[in-house]
Amino acid sequence: MPLRTTKPKLAVWKFSSCDGCQLSLLDCEDELLAVAGAIEIANFPEASRAVVRGPYNVSLVEGSITTPEEAERIHKIRRNSRIVVAIGACATSGGLQALRNFQDVDELSRLVYAHPEYIESLNNSTPIGDHIFVDHELRGCPVDKAHLVEVLSAFLNGRKPNLPNHAVCVECKRAGVVCVMAAHGTPCLGPVTQAGCDALCPRYNRGCFGCFGPRENPNTAHLATWYLDQCGQTPEEVIRLFRGINANADPFRRESLRHES
Amino acid sequence: MFILEPDGFEKILDSLREKGYRITGPKLRDGAIVLDTIDSAASLPRGVRDHQGPGRYRLEETGDDSWFSYTLGSDSWKKLFFHPIKPLFKTTRDGGLLQIEPEPPREGLKALIGVRPCELQALAIQDKVLAEGEFVDRHYVASRKGTFIVAVNCTVPGGTCFCVSMGTGPVADRGYDISLTELGSNGATRFVARAGSPHGEELLAAASSGKAGESDLQLEAELLEAAAGNMGRSLDVEGLAAALAESGDHPRWEEVAERCQACTNCTMACPTCYCHTVEDSTDLTGSVADRTRVWDSCFTADHSYLHGGSVRETRGARYRQWLTHKLSSWHDQFGGSGCTGCGRCITWCPVGIDITEEAQAVRGTARG
Numbered sequence: 001m002p003l004r005t006t007k008p009k010l011a012v013w014k015f016s017s018c019d020g021c022q023l024s025l026l027d028c029e030d031e032l033l034a035v036a037g038a039i040e041i042a043n044f045p046e047a048s049r050a051v052v053r054g055p056y057n058v059s060l061v062e063g064s065i066t067t068p069e070e071a072e073r074i075h076k077i078r079r080n081s082r083i084v085v086a087i088g089a090c091a092t093s094g095g096l097q098a099l100r101n102f103q104d105v106d107e108l109s110r111l112v113y114a115h116p117e118y119i120e121s122l123n124n125s126t127p128i129g130d131h132i133f134v135d136h137e138l139r140g141c142p143v144d145k146a147h148l149v150e151v152l153s154a155f156l157n158g159r160k161p162n163l164p165n166h167a168v169c170v171e172c173k174r175a176g177v178v179c180v181m182a183a184h185g186t187p188c189l190g191p192v193t194q195a196g197c198d199a200l201c202p203r204y205n206r207g208c209f210g211c212f213g214p215r216e217n218p219n220t221a222h223l224a225t226w227y228l229d230q231c232g233q234t235p236e237e238v239i240r241l242f243r244g245i246n247a248n249a250d251p252f253r254r255e256s257l258r259h260e261s
Numbered sequence: 262m263f264i265l266e267p268d269g270f271e272k273i274l275d276s277l278r279e280k281g282y283r284i285t286g287p288k289l290r291d292g293a294i295v296l297d298t299i300d301s302a303a304s305l306p307r308g309v310r311d312h313q314g315p316g317r318y319r320l321e322e323t324g325d326d327s328w329f330s331y332t333l334g335s336d337s338w339k340k341l342f343f344h345p346i347k348p349l350f351k352t353t354r355d356g357g358l359l360q361i362e363p364e365p366p367r368e369g370l371k372a373l374i375g376v377r378p379c380e381l382q383a384l385a386i387q388d389k390v391l392a393e394g395e396f397v398d399r400h401y402v403a404s405r406k407g408t409f410i411v412a413v414n415c416t417v418p419g420g421t422c423f424c425v426s427m428g429t430g431p432v433a434d435r436g437y438d439i440s441l442t443e444l445g446s447n448g449a450t451r452f453v454a455r456a457g458s459p460h461g462e463e464l465l466a467a468a469s470s471g472k473a474g475e476s477d478l479q480l481e482a483e484l485l486e487a488a489a490g491n492m493g494r495s496l497d498v499e500g501l502a503a504a505l506a507e508s509g510d511h512p513r514w515e516e517v518a519e520r521c522q523a524c525t526n527c528t529m530a531c532p533t534c535y536c537h538t539v540e541d542s543t544d545l546t547g548s549v550a551d552r553t554r555v556w557d558s559c560f561t562a563d564h565s566y567l568h569g570g571s572v573r574e575t576r577g578a579r580y581r582q583w584l585t586h587k588l589s590s591w592h593d594q595f596g597g598s599g600c601t602g603c604g605r606c607i608t609w610c611p612v613g614i615d616i617t618e619e620a621q622a623v624r625g626t627a628r629g
Contacts, residue, residue, distance in 0.1 A: 166563065219519075
């Protein structure tokens with residue numbers, strides 16, 4: 001790379017998604033001016049129509065790959081970007097739209113669209129990392145805005161970003177949140193889900209529903225056994241727990257399939 | 262030995278508050294006993310007891326006005342001294358110079374109300390590790406200094422308690438300023454109180470309603486003896502440390518890995534676990550950097566990450582590390598067990614793994 005003489009260029013790209021993760025970047029109100037001061041925002045459809053040509057120093061990619069066009073376009077972005085960061089559950093696991101991976105897409109199209117012949121769609125919704133090399137992944141639905149700033153700050157300062165890969169339970173215990181599984185018998189995906197949300201749901205006495213996807217080394221099989229034996233869940237309920245926002249993330253996908261009879 | 266009535270209890274809290282102590286004690290929150298700031302004895306939970314088992318904690322009303330029929334929640338006192346998230350220093354770039362501003366130690370008098378005997382031992386263990394060894398944590402020392410402790414002996418042990426096995430309870434024998442044993446309820450609540458320090462003696466002399474009589478001491482002895490015989494769990498520690506030290510390739514570690522979540526709950530709830538990591542963060546311009554210490558656990562991959570990868574990749578290796586450190590190599594390192602028999606790791610394990618059962622299984626069929 002040549003020596004940096006101008007501000008690094010940041011591009012934000014959208015694939016199949018709801019735009020919520022892009023909005024998290026706009027939501028960085030307090031930090032946004034500092035972000036704009038430190039980097040040139042070269043492409044960011046939610047913020048501006050202006051587009052600066054590549055190559056880009058950092059590309060943030062939102063959304064999953066669901067069409068043949070997207071499967072082509074992502075390669076162009078990789079070729080034009082030094083660092084690619086997949087942001088959000090869609091980009092890192094396939095997102096909620098990956099629920100179709102468990103169904104017949106043609107049949108769904110016929111049910112939903114008056115003219116399904118106009119729909120050109122892949123059978124599966126897949127994460128960005130299935131198609132290109134991804135440098136970092138930011139989990140969550142949506143991503144945590146502090147993580148966005150952290151990954152940009154780490155890039156600008158030439159250091160490794162602080163992104164946890166341990167369980168949500170760590171955040172509960174650091175914050176003194178009463179465990180909803182042990183104290184209330186509520187099924188909670190916290191033990192198998194990556195931290196990063198600061199235990200948002202357990203703080204409100206809800207079980208974690210896995211927005212940040214599987215953590216490193218998750219033991220979904222025995223957790224599911226505990227849901228069935230100790231939390232009074234049915235196999236159908238266990239399937240629904242694992243088949244949520246990150247249904248296509250490998251450990252969650254395999255666990256939900258295991259309970260299909 | 263004194264007799265303390267409920268109004269005397271309140272008097273003790275009042276005089277501690279007047280002297281500038283911040284009082285922390287048990288509180289009821291989200292269906293569990295937690296440790297929080299308390300305003301008066303009236304804010305202590307009354308008439309509740311807990312039912313604890315592997316991976317299970319439930320509160321139930323006792324139907325009386327008893328003060329301390331419950332045991333421990335997942336909170337332990339360590340959070341007051343070994344803070345879960347602790348800023349260490351801030352570095353600012355000022356032209357070509359770096360200014361380093363250390364976080365000032367947080368001082369201030371603390372009074373802890375309702376510390377159980379196993380918890381006194383936990384505090385003693387953390388003192389040894391964090392304040393009395395070769396490396397002293399100045400934040401721990403500053404916040405621990407001058408702590409006033411009102412201990413409560415256990416008359417109703419919990420379902421996962423095994424302090425008798427670990428020799429830490431159910432009666433406090435040291436490490437307190439005042440210790441209490443609850444006698445009677447429904448209007449007849451009173452405590453046998455002992456002073457463990459001149460400060461405790463002074464407060465008790467002013468607040469008690471006199472010396473404890475023979476019948477009260479007799480009743481106390483009976484209650485505590487019954488409690489000792491009523492432990493939910495037991496652990497045979499005779500020869501255990503040596504057996505575990507030889508258990509490296511025991512098949513039980515593979516078997517427990519099938520159940521263990523490596524979620525860290527046991528270590529976070531443990532009142533003696535002290536593992537932590539430090540995290541550096543910067544602002545976008547690179548002019549400010551912060552270093553923060555946070556609770557970590559031997560169950561995370563990053564905790565044993567060295568150049569090239571994590572030393573303990575599997576859940577079995579992590580569980581083995583934790584259990585054998587707690588019950589075996591802790592002896593070599595600190596001259597005693599790292600376990601107090603409080604049972605938190607059993608209750609707050611989301612899948613109910615029982616340290617007493619695992620240790621026994623490994624020892625029972627240990628080879629060589």
